[in-house]
Amino acid sequence: MKFFDRLLAIDRRIIFLFVIIAVTLPLFSKATLHIEVSPMVKAVYDAVDNLPPGSKVLVSFDYDPASAPELQPMALSFFRHCFSKDLKVVIIGLWPQGPVQANIALEDVFRDPEIKAKNLKYGVDYVNLGYMAGNEVVIQSMGSNIHTTFPADYTGNRTSELPLMKGIKNFDNIDFIYNLSAGYPGTMEWVQFAVDRFQAKLGAGNTAVQAPGMYPYIPEQLVGVLGGMKGGAEYEIIAKRPARAVSYMLSQGVSHAVIIFFIIIGNLAFFVTRGKKKTS
Amino acid sequence: MSTSIGVWIAAFLTLGIMSFLYKDNPIYKFCEAVFVGVSAGYWFVVEFFNVFLPKVYDNVGIAVNVLLVQGRVDWFHWSYLLGGILGVLMLLRLVPKIGWISRWPLAVVVGTTAGLWLINYLVSNAMRQIQSTIIPLYVAGDLNATIGSIILVVGTFCGLIYFFFSKEHKGAFGGAAKIGIWFIMITFGASFGYTVMSRMSLLIARMDFLVGTWLGLIR
Numbered sequence: 001m002k003f004f005d006r007l008l009a010i011d012r013r014i015i016f017l018f019v020i021i022a023v024t025l026p027l028f029s030k031a032t033l034h035i036e037v038s039p040m041v042k043a044v045y046d047a048v049d050n051l052p053p054g055s056k057v058l059v060s061f062d063y064d065p066a067s068a069p070e071l072q073p074m075a076l077s078f079f080r081h082c083f084s085k086d087l088k089v090v091i092i093g094l095w096p097q098g099p100v101q102a103n104i105a106l107e108d109v110f111r112d113p114e115i116k117a118k119n120l121k122y123g124v125d126y127v128n129l130g131y132m133a134g135n136e137v138v139i140q141s142m143g144s145n146i147h148t149t150f151p152a153d154y155t156g157n158r159t160s161e162l163p164l165m166k167g168i169k170n171f172d173n174i175d176f177i178y179n180l181s182a183g184y185p186g187t188m189e190w191v192q193f194a195v196d197r198f199q200a201k202l203g204a205g206n207t208a209v210q211a212p213g214m215y216p217y218i219p220e221q222l223v224g225v226l227g228g229m230k231g232g233a234e235y236e237i238i239a240k241r242p243a244r245a246v247s248y249m250l251s252q253g254v255s256h257a258v259i260i261f262f263i264i265i266g267n268l269a270f271f272v273t274r275g276k277k278k279t280s
Numbered sequence: 281m282s283t284s285i286g287v288w289i290a291a292f293l294t295l296g297i298m299s300f301l302y303k304d305n306p307i308y309k310f311c312e313a314v315f316v317g318v319s320a321g322y323w324f325v326v327e328f329f330n331v332f333l334p335k336v337y338d339n340v341g342i343a344v345n346v347l348l349v350q351g352r353v354d355w356f357h358w359s360y361l362l363g364g365i366l367g368v369l370m371l372l373r374l375v376p377k378i379g380w381i382s383r384w385p386l387a388v389v390v391g392t393t394a395g396l397w398l399i400n401y402l403v404s405n406a407m408r409q410i411q412s413t414i415i416p417l418y419v420a421g422d423l424n425a426t427i428g429s430i431i432l433v434v435g436t437f438c439g440l441i442y443f444f445f446s447k448e449h450k451g452a453f454g455g456a457a458k459i460g461i462w463f464i465m466i467t468f469g470a471s472f473g474y475t476v477m478s479r480m481s482l483l484i485a486r487m488d489f490l491v492g493t494w495l496g497l498i499r
Contacts, residue, residue, distance in 0.1 A: 016301045069485030096326045133331045192400040208478035229481040251484045
């Protein structure tokens with residue numbers, strides 16, 4: 001019994017230490033966990049994969065660096081997938097730092113020899129329209145006219161003068177929307193305004209905290225969701241390009257095992273000591 | 281080990297914030313203050329250049345200019361002027377004697393937001409969710425889909441019963457409410473699991489930065 005009493009009084013810093021070790025040690029290993037691709041991730045992948053070359057994809061970057069560990073790998077795999085399929089990409093951000101995250105992802109993707117060989121041109125193959133304040137009202141406004149909502153792109157060029165944007169007026173001219181979201185405004189607003197008002201086709205990548213709240217929208221209002229780093233890893237697997245998210249999965253698995261172990265031990269100690277207290 | 285000063289500063293701030301896990305200390309306080317200060321400065325600049333200048337200063341400026349030159353303005357100029365005036369009224373809360381006037385623009389904000397969201401929530405989160413729950417319970421030749429449909433319908437129905445407080449939760453009604461609370465608890469559990477995964481992802485990236493980018497121990 002003394003053992004369980006001690007367990008209940010364990011210093012939380014010891015648990016922190018175990019978690020940090022559990023997270024750090026696997027980073028040194030080259031081993032990877034087996035990752036099963038869920039139907040929700042496959043649905044997003046298939047939606048993009050089935051688009052004919054030249055289709056227009058709108059990507060909304062609604063997150064900041066704080067959520068980059070979860071969402072940036074999703075952005076990288078998604079861009080790589082789009083460019084390898086010769087899709088045209090229009091980038092916007094409802095969060096101020098979103099378009100910056102998009103540029104970081106683009107830089108990374110353009111280092112890939114396969115993508116570099118395509119010699120993609122800004123304004124023709126992809127554009128970054130930058131951040132626009134106004135949250136869900138921006139989505140509503142884009143449903144009427146993207147050019148008046150975003151009069152200029154990220155670097156100040158007139159949107160109407162960009163070759164890619166000449167054929168795009170509103171959501172009717174967008175074949176697929178992909179939203180990377182870490183909160184408000186994010187996927188829920190895209191569902192409510194772009195999907196339910198303008199019948200756009202939407203897929204999303206969410207932080208793990210947010211993902212369960214989006215599942216009720218699948219499949220009618222949302223094609224699929226990539227939930228957290230695991231979702232990013234699944235996309236990398238299905239795209240046959242394992243990268244950062246896949247390499248982090250071992251740390252994720254080991255740290256989860258440690259947390260589950262402590263939850264079980266803590267509950268066991270609680271129930272054993274509670275029984276003892278009742279009898280005494 | 282990295283030779284970049286930026287990486288060293290980031291590593292110092294990361295370790296400083298993490299030091300709170302051991303106990304509160306002056307380095308943590310310093311890093312926290314830096315974070316708060318930088319955030320406040322950053323957001324001020326973002327709001328000033330992305331909201332105040334383009335949405336208020338430019339638009340109201342154009343409206344005032346048109347009014348002065350032409351002696352009349354179009355309807356959309358009036359919307360800018362009205363918005364600008366309401367914005368100024370909001371600032372009157374800083375003057376205690378006439379602070380009550382700031383309730384008017386607040387009322388406009390609350391009213392328009394409620395109107396905007398009412399329809400969207402009703403359509404997206406109520407009507408279409410109800411529509412998605414009205415599905416055939418039996419899917420021929422697909423056992424998984426059949427089980428999924430039954431769980432979906434039973435979970436929704438019992439969950440709603442749990443939140444029906446006009447009748448005492450007794451008998452069959454109470455049983456259904458109990459099943460409802462089980463579904464709700466499982467949902468909370470799933471959410472908690474996802475939250476743990478999310479926090480671990482952030483920690484993994486930070487540790488990768490420390491041992492990889494900063495110390496160079498991982499290639």
